[in-house]
Amino acid sequence: MAKEMIKPYGDTLNDGMVQLAFTLPVAGGPRAKKAAELYVAKLNFTDIAVSFSREIADGFTYFVVYAKALPELDYSTVQATEARVTKLDFYRINELIKTHINRPLVVVGASIGSDAHTVGIDAIMNMKGYNQDYGLERYPQIEAINMGAQVGCEELVARAVEVSADALLVSQTVTQKDVHLANFTELIELLEAEKIRDRFLLVAGGPRISNDLAVELGYDAGFGPGTVPSQVASYMVTTLLRRKGVTGFVD
Amino acid sequence: MAHIELDEKKINRLKSLARQVAEQVQEMIADYSTVSVERAVLRLYGVDGVDGDGTPLVNRLVELLQAKEMLSAGISRYFALAMLTSGRDAQTTALQLVNGDIEFAEQGRFPPEEISAKEQDLALSAVAALDATRQRKAEKQKRYPLGPQPWKYVIVATGNIYEDRTQARAVARSGADIIAVIRSTAQSLLDYIPYGATTEGFGGTFATQENFRIMRAALDEECAATGRYLRLVNYASGLCMAEIAVCAALEDLDMLLNDSMYGILFRDINIKRTFVDQHFSRLICGRAKIIINTGEDNYLTTSDAVENAHTVTASQLINEALGRFSLLTDDLLGLGHAFEIDPTMKNGFLYELAHAQLTRQLFPEAPLKYMPPTKYKSTDIFFSHCQDTMFNLASIATNQGIHLAGMLTEAIHTPLMHDRYQSISAINYVFDTARDLGSEIEFKKDGIVAGRARQVMAETEAFLEEVRVEGLMQAIAAGKFAGIKRREEGGKGLDGVFKKAPNYSNPILARLEKEGVING
Incomplete structure (x- = not known):
């Protein structure tokens, strides 16, 4: 394949223009500014301009820097996946469940571990939905159970088994020291130990989640920021139908 | 002051409806106590510390009395008797009880009058401690004046109290008026207060008396350095509201998150537990002059900010009415609301102004707590910063009280x-450049802003009327607040609620209620 070399773009192709903002643990002044410039040089930038610097706390100085990046990347070698979603609308999703599954789809959602934030799981599950897109609770053909925040993995799995869930939606919003990874992994390990991993479609969500990361962690799919409920519903329905061998459902 | 023409009669009607709703709850509160209330009494009597397993002594004592099925009379009398028996101070008596050297007993060799007198002594010094913190704070505020409202409220959340301290000092130097130390995420569900300094918390540090002390000491130094009074905030909501209020009072905190319904709706804490704990915690806050912050902003993160604006107003009115029963004065009511309308909505900013101005006019003396956008916060930090700027403008134009600083990285990481x-x-810029904008504004009588404010009032009235007829607990059970349903006999902490026996004794509660609002 032909190489396709790229660099950041400012106003001229391959100018490599990048904006940076950071703090150094030093008092303000000309020496601090010089340190910022030298540090950015170490990051492999040239044409460094420290456009702003201010001591924002005792012994801490904040900088805004413009600089040109040196390395190039061969774009032809870049690969990334997105969760395989055939985008369907609210009515089509309900109709497919009714016709092919013949009972409501049971979906259990929770924000697991110590995470107290329900904003992600609520955006997908609550009646109201997100960004003009109805939440799963609004779907007549989906039984949506939102367990809320700070749900233990055992609690989530117990509920999923109790209601014979088809899919689990697991959200992690705020994460500190990468605890979201540990939480996601804990759930997978629990399901595998109970030998019930394959019973459920497992979907991860949150601002730090990509489909690649979710799949790497052992989930079926992952959804990041900006995802609307119908995307998740489309993914669940089409995947479950494919697994049942039903195809040709896309108009 | 900016102004919308509103019907005074309608405002009075809203206040009267809210008072009736609160009255029903207050009747229930009078009949119950909780393990957390009893532990708070012990803390005010001077019991502190933990046993070898890290369990607080106050928890051990309440459990001991519970095991003897004697808790329904309250722990005060039994503990006073135990102190007479031991002849020692509260802490030593507590240790003797926990170690089994002495036992809680129904009758001792002391006549009932002597036990009552001991209880009254203990209650008197407990209340004196609450008076002392109020006076210490007033003294400091005389020396270091408060900045003008809206006060800038900034959060620190490293999970290490010593790191938080460094961050807090930096923020204080940059002009913040209020420092809130974020609490470890799951603490609201712990039925005890952890002990000592936190150096590794998740999402924050534990609300412990030691953490409070460490941060207050640092802020006192910053007061001296900057010449401005810096307020310290923590969180009381959860299963230990009353106890946390005690720790906060003892360490001179200035504000506590203390909402009447937050725990019920968003943490699934039992309804009775929450209301009963809250009453005692608010009595403590009132006496110690701790400003409460209520959590109406949370409604809007789960429900739509336009559709459900009236539930925010209704909750503010209920929080105010309940606060009155707990002797909170206007200057202590940090009633909450938020700037959460979808930024793509046409004229959304006018609606935000209408909501903020309505809240201002309904509660003219309260230091309203205004929360920044979070729900529709962009992960493009530059756009996010613009959203916060509009929020800052709404806040200064409508003269809000407590202004929570929005962060450009809101949806990404802790700041x-x-x-x-x-x-x-950005806040300093907007507040300075538009300082007196509010006093220049009168909203058009039949304009979008005034019309919206009147609409929210009408919806609030209809909603409160429904809640009054049904009863607040039934309304919560029916999912009328934030679309979340909670049953009266469900939720966490229900097993810690008990009906007071006819001989129930809590002389601190009685004294605080009887003495009413105390200033100075």
């Missing part, structure tokens, strides 16, 4: 040092 710097410098 970095320079995120806070960006936030505060």
